[in-house]
Amino acid sequence: MALINKNAAQITATIVSNKRVGQYHQLIINIGDLAQACKPGNFVAISVGGETSGMILRRAFAISRVSTSTTFGGTMELIVAAHGQGSRWLCAQPEGATLNLVVPLGTAFGIPTEPVQVLLVGGGYGSAPLFGLAEVLNARGCRVDMLLGASTAGKIYAPMEGKRAVNSLRIYTEDGSMGQMGRVTDPIASLIKDMDIAVIYSCGPMAMLSAINAITSQSDVIHQCAVEESMACGIGICMTCVLPVADETGAVSMLRSCIDGPVMDGAYVQWDKLGQVL
Numbered sequence: 001m002a003l004i005n006k007n008a009a010q011i012t013a014t015i016v017s018n019k020r021v022g023q024y025h026q027l028i029i030n031i032g033d034l035a036q037a038c039k040p041g042n043f044v045a046i047s048v049g050g051e052t053s054g055m056i057l058r059r060a061f062a063i064s065r066v067s068t069s070t071t072f073g074g075t076m077e078l079i080v081a082a083h084g085q086g087s088r089w090l091c092a093q094p095e096g097a098t099l100n101l102v103v104p105l106g107t108a109f110g111i112p113t114e115p116v117q118v119l120l121v122g123g124g125y126g127s128a129p130l131f132g133l134a135e136v137l138n139a140r141g142c143r144v145d146m147l148l149g150a151s152t153a154g155k156i157y158a159p160m161e162g163k164r165a166v167n168s169l170r171i172y173t174e175d176g177s178m179g180q181m182g183r184v185t186d187p188i189a190s191l192i193k194d195m196d197i198a199v200i201y202s203c204g205p206m207a208m209l210s211a212i213n214a215i216t217s218q219s220d221v222i223h224q225c226a227v228e229e230s231m232a233c234g235i236g237i238c239m240t241c242v243l244p245v246a247d248e249t250g251a252v253s254m255l256r257s258c259i260d261g262p263v264m265d266g267a268y269v270q271w272d273k274l275g276q277v278l
Helices: 032-037 085-091 124-139 159-165 188-195 206-216
Strands: 009-021 024-030 043-046 059-069 073-080 098-105 117-123 143-150 168-173 199-203 222-226 242-246 252-256 263-265
Touching (some): 024 085, 032 059, 032 073, 032 098, 059 124, 073 085, 073 124, 117 206, 124 143, 124 159, 124 199, 143 188, 159 168, 188 206, 206 222
Parallel strands (some): 117 199, 143 168, 199 222
Antiparallel strands (some): 009 024, 009 098, 024 073, 043 059, 043 098, 059 073, 222 263, 242 252
């Protein structure tokens, strides 16, 4: 049975910065020495709403990146879209506010042991964790190329930052308002062939992840994806974030995204069975 991330701890953390970046909020939170335990792909579970709130469940957010400075010590960056009640509350918190959170949680992306060609594919603000991953892959000597996609330009997160983080960046929007018109998955098959891609790392909507896996299943490319399943507890208790995943023998089990994921080998996720009761 999978266990909670052994490095996880519940702490009270201070918001260092809260800035609006396009349609999203960039939060920098002081987590001290725990920043050293956070890896690309990990997430944080935050108590939202305050002490008198009826929102009893924590909200899970992917960690975009971590850093250490002499001014603030260890910090983590979150990119948050103010969609639901919990995320709206979090985005409204001022600098200096404190949060009760558990970090780091979940599995991390696997990093190649030697330099290889990798492709990062992100959908909407789900692409944020890929920027921190790009830094780690660059340090390993990998060539890193990136595809960013969304329905419209306003939903593309930090395209200029993406350009600085990778060797090449292509942007696709469904309405053609930024980059090329189309889906972010459109060029993947040709890029695999032309650039000798060894690993694809992806973050974004489940439909996008499924489409990527349909492409990689026709090749030898490894597909590591951060699945997007709603997590109610974040620590493996409630079983609300399960999805069907096969093992090496082909046997399918309902695994918890918060414990066995969010990063998974896309080849084993049973994409055609998502949402079904097995």
